[in-house]
Amino acid sequence: MSKIEVGILGATGSVGQKFIQLLDNHPYFKVTEVAASDRSAGKKYSEAVNWFLASPIPSDVAGLTVQTCEPKLKSHLIFSALDANVAGEIETAFAMNGYVVVSNSKNHRMDKEVPLLIPEVNPDHLELIKLQPFGKGCIVTNPNCSTIGMVIALKPLADKFGLDAVNVVTMQALSGAGYPGVSGLDCIDNVIPFIGGEEPKLESEPLKILGTFTGREVKNYDMKISAQTNRVAVIDGHTEAVQVNLKTKPSKEDIIKVWKEFKSIPQELNLPFAPLNPIYYFTEDKYPQPRLHRDIDKGMAVCIGRLRECNLFDYKFIVLSHNTVRGAAGGAILCAELMKAKNYL
Amino acid sequence: MSKIEVGILGATGSVGQKFIQLLDNHPYFKVTEVAASDRSAGKKYSEAVNWFLASPIPSDVAGLTVQTCEPKLKSHLIFSALDANVAGEIETAFAMNGYVVVSNSKNHRMDKEVPLLIPEVNPDHLELIKLQPFGKGCIVTNPNCSTIGMVIALKPLADKFGLDAVNVVTMQALSGAGYPGVSGLDCIDNVIPFIGGEEPKLESEPLKILGTFTGREVKNYDMKISAQTNRVAVIDGHTEAVQVNLKTKPSKEDIIKVWKEFKSIPQELNLPFAPLNPIYYFTEDKYPQPRLHRDIDKGMAVCIGRLRECNLFDYKFIVLSHNTVRGAAGGAILCAELMKAKNYL
Amino acid sequence: MSKIEVGILGATGSVGQKFIQLLDNHPYFKVTEVAASDRSAGKKYSEAVNWFLASPIPSDVAGLTVQTCEPKLKSHLIFSALDANVAGEIETAFAMNGYVVVSNSKNHRMDKEVPLLIPEVNPDHLELIKLQPFGKGCIVTNPNCSTIGMVIALKPLADKFGLDAVNVVTMQALSGAGYPGVSGLDCIDNVIPFIGGEEPKLESEPLKILGTFTGREVKNYDMKISAQTNRVAVIDGHTEAVQVNLKTKPSKEDIIKVWKEFKSIPQELNLPFAPLNPIYYFTEDKYPQPRLHRDIDKGMAVCIGRLRECNLFDYKFIVLSHNTVRGAAGGAILCAELMKAKNYL
């Protein structure tokens, strides 16, 4: 089987690099085009990029010439890792020109006809594509990095017990801010109790993702969310303290059971980036921890621990997920894998 | 005026060292006796201690001979920095022998007749001493390091608007675990989402501290608290994400006003360790931060920021306070200063 | 082919854990016995160990019962990760009882008949075993973690150009101190300019490793070494600033060429833990860096960069190697692989 050729928009940035790293030797996809800002266009990728990942630049990408972000690429499938200040218009232009755009940028996430997709959670939302006004082109988006882990933890609870309220306080990794991102002077021996624009995303995106697709639209899930987001001195892996009120209160064992048993379409389809289990539950009080557990199951699993009753909510627990793999490039690749399996490519 | 001589129990530990550092050149008190475990007893203090603070050992303490923790000290006033596994009995023994014990240990905090004292919050609880069965001796305790900052922030809200519920998620400094405490391998590039025994303290101590002294007992404040405690790679300074429900919901401006105007007995009495203002409110979204603000007003002030409305509670905000100064040795010294001013010494 | 059964001494410590992690699914060896102190003996391994590695305990080891460190194991091949305060006698006892002991402990390293082995550097020193007084048993040692990386970098220089003097200043990772090892309070926002006992090892071990085996003894390499060792806030990976005087001064290009071309017996024999290339040379000024490059080639390669002329020596450069893989458990496993290939097992 010949691989599907893909182009990366914003290929020199931190998420762009992660796309290229994760797509190396991918069984379905092959990066054949890279595009970035005019400043980089025309250069060899290896010269245009300030590559900062531990593995070397894949050799077949290193020699590609960086192109501009115009809808003139040969690839039909496009991963977008563009900055939010330009992503909106460029992605629309690509879709209007018939490309399939899978985007990690925030711009189109809340658009009515655009799926905000977590393949284990709302694979049926992909059908929204048919309502998009782009002809053969379309846009599919990946949620915010702090949203994805939490929503995967919430999905089995929503299905089995129903959710009324979610309270979350995050301790987020530096890589979520891109590169160079947070100054070393701001993060060593410190906590920054603020991440610009993050809390509104965490308070709104889950409602759409957990929402019901009626055939014509996604009706938001009906619950309240409050989010407080903090930056800590961790390289990768967002840790989140989550509290929930459920419509029917199960036992602790019931909750752990639904988490452990949770499998979904990506697991059934055995998609390449699908974790064996979307959720790992730890019984040790001190786990999960970002340095120890962020890479579990290729960085695509969500780790949960410390489930316990709460004086103010029904339950509280800790969620950990890898923000640049499951929470960004890896999550978007899984979206594209699902689209291929469902014949959207 | 001659200074009051004081003895330090647990003088070689991390809190013991902090007492000695902070009491250097204190206007009221002078450390003339140090006591520790049998292993250290008999040695010169400078040889028994693994001093790890930035300032040198005060010269008049360095040469003291370490004594055992038996109630045979000459000082009348005793600061206890003992480990919880021995503090209970030793402190009782001292009190029964007529000593005034001001303790940072947890053992007697919840005892009915023992004040759990924050001088700005519940100075009247000192009268509990009269109910103690120790004759001329007594025990006064300082709350847990993660409790103190939060309760100072809550006090003006409780007084003006009434509290119904408090939800708190902490990001606590390494120094709270003593020395050596947390391994470097556990805290670099990591978060530990668990601190043994910490959450029950945070969920119970504030109820006693904010409680009402009836003349015969302290009646607990009636509200619910939920706490989640995490360890992060910060040297000093606990950061806490707090949410509150109030009996009457004020405007944001009203809350900031009561915080800024909050002064109490230690400020009126102009006690040496009293901060000029117990509370500093920051208007910048990214503040307060532990590295930048933990030392404000000698490390005795509580820093607050990011007050905003909440989808699930009335308000949410960030509290920061120095855990080994305001939250431990400095707080206990302020207790003793208040006791002196009120003629309890 | 059935696998060789191995026992691990000191199995619950940090190096013991690393042995167990790295030997999981090893093509030659299978861990069937674990031994540790009397405190752990009799317990299930998973209950005796405070496992702190990112991957889970291999399932076939988790259920083993911890044995005492007496020479009553069934395995013929023993990896020793014992503490130096007990390793000497225990390892001798095992060798005297016919076991093949491959040790990461320092005790026997400088014994006359004990090979101090880096398979790429001095594989012929294995013949020292024949001079050992242990009958069918023997002891082979792995050098200190800060020695190994540097000596691999020096070996091709010694062979081609001859060495007169080596000056080294290290910035060593926390994992080199074991677990819990260095307190978080000592390493965050700090450097510790001292590692007990480390400098003498770095100044003596290379002389033996680079020495000549005459058939009866190893004659030390004749050069002077000065070492200064520092601890920095890095999880894994020792970075070393090295300066050398050579007997004949080559060009910079010549040196890089001999590094890049360096291959040795483990590469010829295609041993499982042998890196494809023992040495990687980086041309970017800012490389190598521990977080980015310690894991190259399974953590078994040595990374070098910044080769340049020096005002006081002939050349200076940076060496990086993974201290718990190449510098400890991985290096010892490679020793055992070489011994198997050379029929010493």
Next chain:
Amino acid sequence: MSKIEVGILGATGSVGQKFIQLLDNHPYFKVTEVAASDRSAGKKYSEAVNWFLASPIPSDVAGLTVQTCEPKLKSHLIFSALDANVAGEIETAFAMNGYVVVSNSKNHRMDKEVPLLIPEVNPDHLELIKLQPFGKGCIVTNPNCSTIGMVIALKPLADKFGLDAVNVVTMQALSGAGYPGVSGLDCIDNVIPFIGGEEPKLESEPLKILGTFTGREVKNYDMKISAQTNRVAVIDGHTEAVQVNLKTKPSKEDIIKVWKEFKSIPQELNLPFAPLNPIYYFTEDKYPQPRLHRDIDKGMAVCIGRLRECNLFDYKFIVLSHNTVRGAAGGAILCAELMKAKNYL
């Protein structure tokens, strides 16, 4: 006595902020003018600056209007904290217009008639000013942050024993790179073995500083220096591993004695920023450490430890100094204090 009014060039940058912080309540000087790039000019200082120091902006500076860096300021004394890409021309322009410029920038450091001044080391170099072609104006420079600590440690050795060679490997703090400077992603769990342009400064500046002023020029000190510079995850405080060859080899005790006894002109004149002792020697192997000792004597002292004989040089030892106080703004202020005392203002 009325204070001397001073203007700060580059007032919004990291060194500029440090000047303003350190000059708050200075007995001689008062900041009355702040100047910065055109982007900031015209704004209130508190609005133009991204203040990141722990203490608040001094209130009398917060309200100043930022001016452009043109020689139209009213102050006669100018502290320059300009970026190197603009400092050269601007400082020359100020000097030519009669201002006294004390600069922390590198541009004019090696100019023949410009003193490269450490007040304890080469106060007589100030007379170079008389040879400057600027009429009543002049330029005085402060050495590089990694140079200053080392040269203060070397000065008494040069005077008593004579220096032949100096080898230095640094572990430098993040604040040396300005703000935002080094990315958190590059410094957490990492070492960067390269600092652009730093090694040539460390290899050349000491020769001028330790040189002899003949009345007409400074003749460089005759010795060889080799420097290797590394960036580590420390907020403030450069740690340096130094090796020296001396013309006459003293005992270890002799060296410690000359360090301890070292005092110079700033101590004699009792200048406000002069440390009581320029050098503190630590006898504990594990000291000095940046977090514990960088602030000793107002951050103006140099800490030394671990003096020991060396296999390749006469001696080796560790030097620590605060890079933004002694090594930048504080050092420059001490230069100006000396100039005032010597009637150069």
